[in-house]
Amino acid sequence: MxxxxxxxxxxxxxxxxxxxxxxxxxxxxxxxxxxxxxxxxxxxxxxxxxxxxxxxxxxxxxxxxxxxxxxxxxxxxxxxxxxxxxxxxxxxPGRxxxxxxxxxxTPRGLSERxxxxxGTDRMPLPAITGASSHSTAFQIGLPGLDEFPSELWARLYAARMRQSARDLMRYDDAAGYRPLREAIAAYIATARGIRCTADQVVVVSGSQQALEFCARILLDPGDPAWIEDPGYLGARAALISAGARLVPVPVDDKGLDVSAGIEREPGARLAIVTPSHQFPLGSTLSLERRIALIDWAARAGVWVVEDDYDSEFHYVGRPLAALQAIDQHDRVIYVGTFSKAMFPSLRLGYLIAPRELVDGFTAAHLSTDMHAHLLDQAVLTDFIREGHFNRHLRRMRVLYGTRQKALIREADRLRGRLRVAPSDGGLHVIGWLPKDFDDREVATAAARRDIHAWPLSLHSIEPNHPPALLLGYAGTTEPDIREGIDILGQLLGGRATAK
Structure with missing residues (x-):
C-alpha cells in the first residue's frame, strides 16, 4: 500500500x-x-x-x-x-x-470538453442484430415490446399521414406540438398531481435531452451540482458535459440523504434526483426528505430536477405525488419520458418548467435540433387522447408485475449466490452478489453469453454498496428469465437448482 x-x-x-x-x-x-x-x-x-x-x-x-x-x-x-x-x-454488454x-x-482533435x-460512462445500448432470437434477458430500461400494440400504432400513423402529412412535414414550435403539450398537461395532472399549463410543457427528444438542457442553461462550468450516488449515468453525463463539479450525495432506503448533501455542498446550483423510484436502488424519497430538499432549494435559490422516468409502473398501492406537486416555491423542474411507457426508439420526452425558464429551454431546443419529430408527436397525441395510452399502461402494470415475480422466483434458485428482493415499482430489480465478487467481471462474463446484467458499481462515485447486478424484467419473457438465471447460475459458480 x-x-x-x-x-x-x-x-x-x-x-x-x-x-x-x-x-x-x-x-x-x-x-x-x-x-x-x-x-x-x-x-x-x-x-x-x-x-x-x-x-x-x-x-x-x-x-x-x-x-x-x-x-x-x-x-x-x-x-x-x-x-x-x-x-x-x-x-x-456484447462489446x-x-x-x-x-x-x-485519446481521440485526436477533441477539446477537453x-x-x-x-470518456463518460453510458448506459448499455445493445446493437440490433436483426435476429429475432436475440436475447434481451435482463436488459434495463426496456419495456415489453412483445406486448406493445404495434398494429394500432401503425394505423394511427397511417391515418395521420393521410390526413395531415403536409402540415406535419414543416417546422413547428420549439416547445413542441401544441396538442401534445395540452394532452401531457392533462395526463400528468391526474397521474402525478402536477400543477401546470400547456405553456409550461416543453417536448424534448427523450429525457436525456431534458437533462442536457437543464445542465446547459442552469449551470456555468465549475458550478457544483448534487448527483445521487449511486445514480443514473445519463445525469452524470449531462453534468460532466456541462463542465459542472459533481457532488455525490449518498442514497439509502429513504432516498437521497438531503442533510448529507447540504453538509457536503450547501452552495450547489442544481440537484438531479429520482424521488419516486431512485435509480438504480429503487428507494422512494421520504416525505420528510422531500420537504427538506424543497426548503433547501428555496433558501438557496437553486433548482431541483425531478427525473420521474418510470413512475407509471407501481405495483403496490399508489406512488407518492410528484415532488413538483408539493413544491410551493417553483424550484422543481419535472422531467418525464415516453421511452419506458411506450418504446425506446420513440425519442419523445418532456419537461415541466417554471414559467421563468420556459424561454431558456425553448432556446436550447432551437440551438440543437429545432424541435422533436413532429409526426411522432402528432401520433402520440392521438394515442393519448383516444384512451389507448392509459389502457396500455394498465396492461403493462399487470404484465410487469407478473414478470417481476417470475424473476424473483427463478432467482431464488441461486440462493447464496444471488439475492433479489421485490420492488414496489419500476422495470428492474437489484441482484446482490456475495461480497467477494466483482460485479463488473460478472457483467462482462454475462455479456459474452448474451445476458444484459449491468454492474451496480459502475453507477457509484464513492463505492459504498456491496457488488450487485441490475436485472431488468419488463422486456424479458418468462422463458428468457428462466434461461438467464440458469446462465447466471453457471457464471456464479454452479448451476441453478431445479424448482
Whole structure:
C-alpha cells in the first residue's frame, strides 16, 4: 500500500497554473500514460496539497472530478485509489475488451470538453442484430415490446399521414406540438398531481435531452451540482458535459440523504434526483426528505430536477405525488419520458418548467435540433387522447408485475449466490452478489453469453454498496428469465437448482 502512495507522489510533482483544473489534468495524464497504475493509492489530500503548493480544497475539487469521471475510487476509511477499470476501458454488454494501448489512446482533435464527454460512462445500448432470437434477458430500461400494440400504432400513423402529412412535414414550435403539450398537461395532472399549463410543457427528444438542457442553461462550468450516488449515468453525463463539479450525495432506503448533501455542498446550483423510484436502488424519497430538499432549494435559490422516468409502473398501492406537486416555491423542474411507457426508439420526452425558464429551454431546443419529430408527436397525441395510452399502461402494470415475480422466483434458485428482493415499482430489480465478487467481471462474463446484467458499481462515485447486478424484467419473457438465471447460475459458480 505504501509503495502505491510513493508511486503516485513521484509522478504528480508540483501543480502549476490554474490550480484545480491543472491538478486534475496532471493526475489524469499520469493515469492514462500508465505512470499511475490501476489500484495505486494517492497521497492524502492534505499531504498532496502541501507537496503541490495548493490548497486542500483545490485537491478535493480535482479528486471530485476524477472520481466522477471514473478515474479514481474513494474507499471509505482507506483513501483514494486509481480505478481498477478506467473509463476508456469500460465495455458495454456484447462489446469486446479493448487492448491496453487502445484504451489509453485519446481521440485526436477533441477539446477537453469533448474528451470528457467521450470518456463518460453510458448506459448499455445493445446493437440490433436483426435476429429475432436475440436475447434481451435482463436488459434495463426496456419495456415489453412483445406486448406493445404495434398494429394500432401503425394505423394511427397511417391515418395521420393521410390526413395531415403536409402540415406535419414543416417546422413547428420549439416547445413542441401544441396538442401534445395540452394532452401531457392533462395526463400528468391526474397521474402525478402536477400543477401546470400547456405553456409550461416543453417536448424534448427523450429525457436525456431534458437533462442536457437543464445542465446547459442552469449551470456555468465549475458550478457544483448534487448527483445521487449511486445514480443514473445519463445525469452524470449531462453534468460532466456541462463542465459542472459533481457532488455525490449518498442514497439509502429513504432516498437521497438531503442533510448529507447540504453538509457536503450547501452552495450547489442544481440537484438531479429520482424521488419516486431512485435509480438504480429503487428507494422512494421520504416525505420528510422531500420537504427538506424543497426548503433547501428555496433558501438557496437553486433548482431541483425531478427525473420521474418510470413512475407509471407501481405495483403496490399508489406512488407518492410528484415532488413538483408539493413544491410551493417553483424550484422543481419535472422531467418525464415516453421511452419506458411506450418504446425506446420513440425519442419523445418532456419537461415541466417554471414559467421563468420556459424561454431558456425553448432556446436550447432551437440551438440543437429545432424541435422533436413532429409526426411522432402528432401520433402520440392521438394515442393519448383516444384512451389507448392509459389502457396500455394498465396492461403493462399487470404484465410487469407478473414478470417481476417470475424473476424473483427463478432467482431464488441461486440462493447464496444471488439475492433479489421485490420492488414496489419500476422495470428492474437489484441482484446482490456475495461480497467477494466483482460485479463488473460478472457483467462482462454475462455479456459474452448474451445476458444484459449491468454492474451496480459502475453507477457509484464513492463505492459504498456491496457488488450487485441490475436485472431488468419488463422486456424479458418468462422463458428468457428462466434461461438467464440458469446462465447466471453457471457464471456464479454452479448451476441453478431445479424448482
Amino acid at each position: 505504501q509503495s502505491g502512495g510513493n508511486e503516485a507522489r513521484a509522478h504528480l510533482g508540483a501543480a502549476a497554473g490554474p490550480a484545480y483544473r491543472r491538478l486534475y489534468e496532471r493526475i489524469r495524464e499520469a493515469i492514462l500514460s500508465g505512470q499511475l497504475t490501476a489500484g495505486a493509492r494517492l497521497p492524502a489530500s492534505r499531504q498532496l496539497a502541501a507537496e503541490s503548493g495548493v490548497s486542500r480544497n483545490t485537491v478535493l475539487a480535482a479528486f471530485d472530478q476524477l472520481n466522477a469521471e471514473g478515474y479514481l475510487e474513494a474507499r471509505r476509511g482507506s483513501g483514494t485509489y486509481v480505478a481498477r477499470v478506467l473509463p476508456e476501458q469500460m465495455i458495454s 469486446a475488451v479493448k487492448s491496453s494501448a487502445q484504451s489509453r489512446a 469533448g474528451q470528457r464527454i467521450a
